[in-house]
Amino acid sequence: MIPERIPFEEAIHEPLLLKRTWVSLSGPQQVMLKALYGLPLDTEEERFHWSVLQGGAKFDDLGFPVTPVNEISYTPIEFHAAWAILGRRSGKSDKFLSFVLAYETSMGGHMRYVAKRQKCRSFIVAQKLPLAQAILDEFVMGIFDESPILKNEVEKSNADGILLKNGHVLAPSPPTRRSFRGFAVPIVACDEVGFWYSEEEAANPDYEVIRAVEYAQIQFPDHKLLGASTPWSKEGILWAAHNAGTNGNKLSSDDEDKERFRNTVVFHAPTPALENPILDRRWFSKTQLKDPDAYIREVRAQFVDAVSGMFPETLLSEAIKGAPQWRPALPRPGHPEDLKPFYVAALDPAFRKDKFAFCIGHYEPDRGFVQDWVQSWKPVKGISLNPAVILDEIAKKIKEYHVVNVFSDQYQLEALKELALDRNFVIQGQDFTANSKARIYGSFQTLLRTNRAYLLNNKEQQQELLGIEKHVGSGGNVRIGARVGNHDDLATVVVLCANKVIGLVPVVPKDSSSYVQELSMHDKCMKQIIRKRRKRQRRR
Numbered sequence: 001m002i003p004e005r006i007p008f009e010e011a012i013h014e015p016l017l018l019k020r021t022w023v024s025l026s027g028p029q030q031v032m033l034k035a036l037y038g039l040p041l042d043t044e045e046e047r048f049h050w051s052v053l054q055g056g057a058k059f060d061d062l063g064f065p066v067t068p069v070n071e072i073s074y075t076p077i078e079f080h081a082a083w084a085i086l087g088r089r090s091g092k093s094d095k096f097l098s099f100v101l102a103y104e105t106s107m108g109g110h111m112r113y114v115a116k117r118q119k120c121r122s123f124i125v126a127q128k129l130p131l132a133q134a135i136l137d138e139f140v141m142g143i144f145d146e147s148p149i150l151k152n153e154v155e156k157s158n159a160d161g162i163l164l165k166n167g168h169v170l171a172p173s174p175p176t177r178r179s180f181r182g183f184a185v186p187i188v189a190c191d192e193v194g195f196w197y198s199e200e201e202a203a204n205p206d207y208e209v210i211r212a213v214e215y216a217q218i219q220f221p222d223h224k225l226l227g228a229s230t231p232w233s234k235e236g237i238l239w240a241a242h243n244a245g246t247n248g249n250k251l252s253s254d255d256e257d258k259e260r261f262r263n264t265v266v267f268h269a270p271t272p273a274l275e276n277p278i279l280d281r282r283w284f285s286k287t288q289l290k291d292p293d294a295y296i297r298e299v300r301a302q303f304v305d306a307v308s309g310m311f312p313e314t315l316l317s318e319a320i321k322g323a324p325q326w327r328p329a330l331p332r333p334g335h336p337e338d339l340k341p342f343y344v345a346a347l348d349p350a351f352r353k354d355k356f357a358f359c360i361g362h363y364e365p366d367r368g369f370v371q372d373w374v375q376s377w378k379p380v381k382g383i384s385l386n387p388a389v390i391l392d393e394i395a396k397k398i399k400e401y402h403v404v405n406v407f408s409d410q411y412q413l414e415a416l417k418e419l420a421l422d423r424n425f426v427i428q429g430q431d432f433t434a435n436s437k438a439r440i441y442g443s444f445q446t447l448l449r450t451n452r453a454y455l456l457n458n459k460e461q462q463q464e465l466l467g468i469e470k471h472v473g474s475g476g477n478v479r480i481g482a483r484v485g486n487h488d489d490l491a492t493v494v495v496l497c498a499n500k501v502i503g504l505v506p507v508v509p510k511d512s513s514s515y516v517q518e519l520s521m522h523d524k525c526m527k528q529i530i531r532k533r534r535k536r537q538r539r540r
Contacts, residue, residue: 004109004112005107005108005109005110005222006107006109008033008037008039008103009037009039011103011107012033015148016147016148016149017107017147017149017150018099018102018103018143018146018147018150020146020147021099021102021143021146021147025091025095025099026091026095026274026275026276026277027045027046027049027275028049028052028053028269028273028274028275029091029095029096029274030046031046031049031050031053032053032082032084032096032267033096033099033100034046035050035053035074035079035265035267036078036079036082036100036224036265037078038076038077038078038079039076040076041074041076047071047074048069049273050072050074051069051070051071051072052065052069052269052273053267053268053269053273054072054245054246054267054268055072055245055268056069056070056071056072057069057070057269057273059270059272059273059300061288062272062281062284062285062288062299063087063270063271063272063273063284063299063300063301064270064272064273064281064284065272065273077263079263079264079265080223080224080225080263080264081224081225081226081227081261081263081264081265082224082225082226082227082264082265082266082267083226083227083228083238083241083242083264083265083266083267084096084226084227084228084229084267085194085229085230085231085238085241085242085266085267085268085269085301086228086229086230086267086268086269086270086271086274086301087230087269087270087271087272087274087298087299087300087301088230088271088298088299089271089276089279090269090271090273090274090276091274091276092191092192092228092229092230093135093139093191093228094135094138094139096226096228097124097135097189097191097226097228098135098139098140098142098143098189099143100187100189100224100226101122101124101140101170101187101189102140102143102144102150104122104186104187104222104224105122105162105164105168105170105187106144106150106153106164106166106168108168108186108187108222109222110122110168110186110187110220110222111166111167111168113184113186113219113220113221114184114219118184119167119168119169119184120167120168120169120184120186121168121169121170121171121183121184121185122168122169122170122171122185122186122187122188122189123170123171123172123173123179123180123185123187123188123189124136124140124170124171124172124173124189124191125172125173125174125175125179125188125189125190125191125209126172126174126175126190126191126192127174127175127191127192127195127196128174129172129173129174131191131192132172132173132174132191133159133172135172135191136157136161136162136170136172137157140162140170141154141157141162144162153165153166159172160172175190175193175196175197175204175206175209176203176204176209177204177208177209177211177212178212179209179212180212180213180215180216181212181216183216184216184219184220185213185216185217185220185223186217186220186222186223186224187223187224187226188213188216188217188224188225188226189226189227189228190209190210190225190226190227190228190229191228191229192228192229192230193206193227193228193229193236193237193238194229194230194231194232194236194238194239195229195232196209196236196237198235198236198237206236206237206238207236207237210225210237213225227241230297230298230301231297231301231302231303231304232297232303232304232472233303233304233305233472234303234304234305239303240257241261241264241266242266242268242303244257244258244260244261244264244266245261245266246264246265246266247261247262247263247264247265248260248261248262248264268301269301270299270300270301271284271299271300271301272284272299284299287299291446292449304472305472309466309468309469309470310441310445310465310468310469310470310480311444311445311448311465311466311468313466315448315449316448316455316462316465316466318448318451319448319451319453319454319455320455320456320457320458320462323454323455323456323457324456324457325456325457325458326372326373326374326456327370327371327372327373327456328372329343329372329400329401329402330362341362341363341364341370342362342363342504343360343361343362343372343398343401343402343403344360344361344362344403344405344407344497344500344501344504345358345359345360345361345394345398345401345403345405345406345407345497346358346359346406346407346408346409346492346493346494346496346497346500347359347394347406347407347408347427347493348408348409348410348489348490348492348493348496349387349408349410349413349416350379350385350489353379354487354489355376355377355378355379355487355489355490356376356377356385356387356390356489357374357375357376357377357489357490357492357493358373358374358375358376358394358397358493359371359373359374359375359490359493359494359496359497360372360373360374360397360398360401360403360497361494361497361498361501362501363501363502363504363505367452367454368447368450368451368452368453368454368502369447369452369453369454369497369498369501369502370454371453371454371455371456371494371497371498372401372456373397373401373456374456374458374461374490374493374494375393375397376460376489376490377390387415387416387419388419391416391419391420391423392423394406394423394425395420395423395424395425398425403425404425404426404529405426405428405500405504406420406425406426406427406428407427407428407429407430407496407497407500408427408428408429408430409430409432409492409493409496410429410432413427413429421529421532421533421536424529425529426528426529430496430500434477434478434479437480438478438479438480440495440496440499441468441470441480441495443495443498443499443502444494444495444498444499447498447502453498455494458490460490461490461491461494464482464486464487464488464489464490464491465490465491465494467482467486467488467491468480468481468482468488468491469481469482
């Protein structure tokens with residue numbers, strides 16, 4: 001049993017305590033911990049890492065620091081709070097948070113400040129409880145197991161947490177205000193705090209959770225409040241810490257938040273700056289090419305605007321460059337019959353206020369998604385649209401393009417489906433949840449970025465696509481929709497059509513001799529039409 005607080009410097013250099021884990025950390029990870037505990041940074045390399053973590057560096061496109069770096073002065077001071085704003089795979093949870101938790105609970109000496117029979121409780125807090133449990137089981141226990149002394153200090157470990165022989169309990173918790181009430185809490189480590197809810201109307205907004213933690217720590221002179229996360233939107237406690245900086249040095253002297261961030265160290269750096277040995281420049285380059293927008297947030301650790309345009313005008317202009325207002329059904333001159341594409345259609349039905357929109361497109365191997373037809377019907381004030389008349393027009397158009405697959409953004413359309421069956425085509429509903437809508441719009445955004453989308457020259461459609469906004473909310477939520485007062489009917493049908501066209505591209509097996517051909521989408525739809533026709537005839 002270790003009753004007194006062992007100095008951090010002694011703990012990391014003692015082979016029987018934390019030295020084995022300490023030497024496995026990268027240079028920047030060691031500097032973060034040294035700075036938190038006010039240890040001197042003796043070498044030029046350590047001072048370089050400190051300057052990078054304090055915003056003194058410029059970074060290349062991949063996030064590697066570019067020399068020379070503006071040196072940031074360092075004064076050894078032990079901090080009570082730390083916020084680490086770092087990219088993915090930089091060691092936020094397994095190296096930084098877990099190391100502090102292991103040291104403080106086993107060697108922090110906090111039991112001196114609690115009642116004789118009272119247990120001392122420290123917490124790892126994550127948005128989802130299983131994640132907090134995994135951090136304790138996989139990372140903190142891993143650090144204990146590395147130490148010949150500390151591994152014998154564990155009384156028991158299970159899903160409820162880790163109980164040490166000194167009476168200190170290390171428990172997992174979700175971010176709620178009630179988690180810390182009634183307990184003596186010297187250490188709280190907050191994982192991925194950038195994804196906690198921050199709105200005032202939320203049940204447990206991040207600032208209320210942090211306030212509850214601060215009150216639970218009052219009795220401990222060596223308390224620690226830690227937060228580590230990849231950034232998300234420009235809101236919440238993590239964004240406030242970013243704007244404040246270490247000791248609030250980014251804030252003016254009369255700013256009301258300056259005192260709040262006194263005795264707080266803030267680290268901010270992209271993943272490459274943390275020198276994870278398993279990630280090389282090739283991996284970063286490949287990851288950036290795959291999704292540049294996600295790379296900015298996930299690897300370069302930059303906050304994103306809460307609201308941003310989904311489709312830049314430059315990409316849309318490129319997609320309609322030299323495009324006609326409509327494309328006739330193939331084959332055309334230069335397109336033999338055997339190259340005739342498989343056409344797909346999408347519609348967004350509406351009857352009173354919104355437009356009834358319709359789109360046809362197809363796939364070409366060397367181009368990607370090609371839009372062939374787009375049309376909309378607008379209701380006249382006081383007069384609703386007649387779906388039977390509209391479906392008559394759609395039936396003629398899909399017959400021209402040999403379309404049998406018509407997808408809709410609304411799932412429950414039984415009456416409309418029956419009308420479509422009378423006209424020899426099938427409407428298949430696509431359930432537009434928040435998640436599925438984000439995926440569908442996101443895939444269309446990728447097509448635009450990779451020059452794999454060829455749209456028609458339709459100003460109304462272009463304006464709707466320009467008006468689509470991505471709202472990045474707390475908790476990792478993304479909502480996509482039109483700007484207030486704008487329509488998104490034509491935008492919806494084109495992104496849905498593109499999504500289905502790409503999804504229906506046939507895959508030819510390598511070994512065709514052993515391949516049993518499945519029914520095509522056309523055959524499946526025709527079988528469904530015939531089956532429903534017969535069912536209606538039997539009813540009559």
